[in-house]
Amino acid sequence: MERIAVVEGVRTPFCKGGGKLKDMEADDLGAFALKELIARSGIDPALIDEVIIGNVLQPPHATNIARVISVKAGVPESVPAYTVNRNCASGMEAAASAYQKMQLDMGSIFVAGGVESMSNFPVLISKQYRDWLSALGKARTIKDKLLLLLKFRPHFLAPDTPKIADPLCSMTMGETAELLSRDFKVTRKEQDEFALMSHQRASEARKAGKFKDEIVPIPLPPKFDKMLDQDDGVREGQTLADLEKLKPAFNKLTGSVTAGTSSQVTDGAAMLLLCKESELQKLGRKPLGYISCFTEVGLDPRRMGLGPAFAIAKLLKNSGRRLEEFDLIEINEAFAAQVVAVEKALASEEFARKQLKQDKAVGVIDRSRLNVNGGAVAIGHPLGASGARLIITLLRELKRQNKKLGLASLCIGGGQGQACILEVE
Template sequence: MASTVRRAAILGGNRIPFARTNGPYARASNQDMLTATLDGLVARFGLQGERVGEVAAGAVLKHSRDYNLTREAVLGSALSPWTPAYDVQQACGTGLETAILVANKIALRQLESGVAAGVDSASDAPIAVGEDLRQVLLELNRARSPKARLAALARLRPSALRPEIPRNGEPRTGLSMGEHAASTAVQWQISREAQDELTMASHRHLAAAYDSGFFDELVTPYLGLSRDQNLRPDSSMESLARLKPVFGTRLGDGTQATMTAGNSTPLSDGASAVLLASADWAAQHNLPVQAYLVDAETAAVDYVHGEEGLLMAPAYAVPRLLARNGLALQDFDFYEIHEAFASTVLATLAAWEDPEFCKQRLGLDGPLGAIDRDRLNVNGSSLAAGHPFAATGGRIVATLARLLKEKGSGRGLISICAAGGQGVVAILEAA
């Protein structure tokens, strides 16, 4: 086995524009979108018939029949059918986690090239039968005689026929992600105005990036959509202020409810992919390296018993990552903090600025401090683009790699919160 570890290069990415749920991609399955995204990546990098080392991808909302979703998509794509693939699932961290997995294998010389991807459809969501009906059906399947089958069927009640649609909620708390985030927002006293400002910035930055052609080499249109459907370039504080709060309305007297449909991400459909490789492979294929994935960290918090907010895990992952790399929070040229909710980003930043949190929770001597907000999500993030869960990581990695390439130097931090009280964070450096 080779002994030295090397850096994994990010060569670029591709995604389809993100659509709002039940929008233009309402009839597209995860496999449809992932295949189209891989084909766009193949076209951009001339990988027709190429056997890349592996394709790692995943979806959060997944049909049981899609147990081999990624491999199926590879088989239908223009990549070589001899390309291995596997599925990964770590809630909203899936997209970044696949990039870390592929990068680590490249670093360890187990791979020369790989594609990390993610896809999600909230429109074509799997619908499960209720638990009662499921038990009846299983028993029916086990039954050997007509009599046994009748007996099984006799237990069926009309109420059992109600389907179970997957909910955006935590199994252990019964609260939706938005409700969790709302209580964190109250805890950190995140104002409505601050959330709306972040939202407006996200829309304006994303629109400007599209207008400047930044996404020409990152996005391939799909089913007639050529920009993210959720994007509202004309978002204003006034229009955002008119929206009624949708989360946290039952907290306290209700006056603390600040989270609206504007400053929360909508349910979305979409897919993204990132091409990673060793520097050697990139050179052999004449593909310029855009950035290197330097290091990554994941963390989880105990949100169940009230010790920490559901989406606060990145606040813990980042200091560990910084310490390992001997960096300060201020040593970055770009910060890509996934905007699950505007309040999540703001609560995370507030926590890092808070001496007590940093001392007691993170075990640091002092606060991590503030970041230069002009370096935060400079080309927009999930509030404007939308958030097809597993596709967000790939969107961010490819966006940041391109930002670093355009700048020609520097370092970027990625922070993504995920369901289950988890966080996935990573550092990218310019080539």
């Protein structure tokens, strides 16, 4: 099969929910990033065959948000667009969908990416209020309307705020991380140390200007007179002592997962320009690198955080590669406990025999190669965008280090995992 090139990749700063980007809707964030992607790549947007964008908390005002983003960004109306949702891996799924279409010769040049405005999480009205409003709209006479007004009760106005919980197991994502911490005996100390590493690496990367090429400076509402050019969740000077002071966030009595060892609620967008290797000459560009393989898996929703362990094992089997061959690895840090559990699972012969049905352990991850510029615990996790962000960050770091082979993976709410192999020449 023909290799698929990543021609260009950019993202907005990732900002804490309810903060600096709270006044920007997801479609505006995505359009801003896509417009910059087109400008930096120099491509005529009319050459794009399709736009595919991942989004989880799809806003009611912009259904099929990919199409809204595409048109707002100046892509011709003749170019189709659609939205994908694979929860936390939606941005990677967008790239996988484009990859599959190109392998089937259904196009040569695609935009793939992801976006999330977790600040603008949809809040629903109660069913009682909805029924009352529906009846009021159907009332024909003044008498009928007055009778309905008399039936109104103030408690109708109480919002029905959905939890960030898995409908298949009724557990929040934090509770699934607590389960993994018990299954794999991930201690509080291990979690705090991992979170500290994430912040320190992200802080060092930012100081070294490593994110400068991938981040699009964005004007801040409401006056749009100030530019934001870096992620705001990275804590400079983070210490282990500060992390140790935090109380468990999801199981206050016996838990170990804290806010400090969890990924942040985040707003942000990330966009990729993908094309067949044979189309590169037409674009006149050297790519960031190539995507050579994708894989997806399903697993117990209660242990969704193990998604990367299952996905990486399947990816290695399908590609014929070994874990130690990869120069750099990115695993999305939904929780520190979750990534540490994945490390332990991949190194465990028992896990390999019982869960993967193979004779020996997948392998040991060398932490000097893992999330070398920090991860979602520090940078943030805008659900729909994180998968695309991993591809951008990993390819740029491979080029920076003059390395060749990278692996990126995410866990997925609902009990799934996804992974891909990236190559740089």
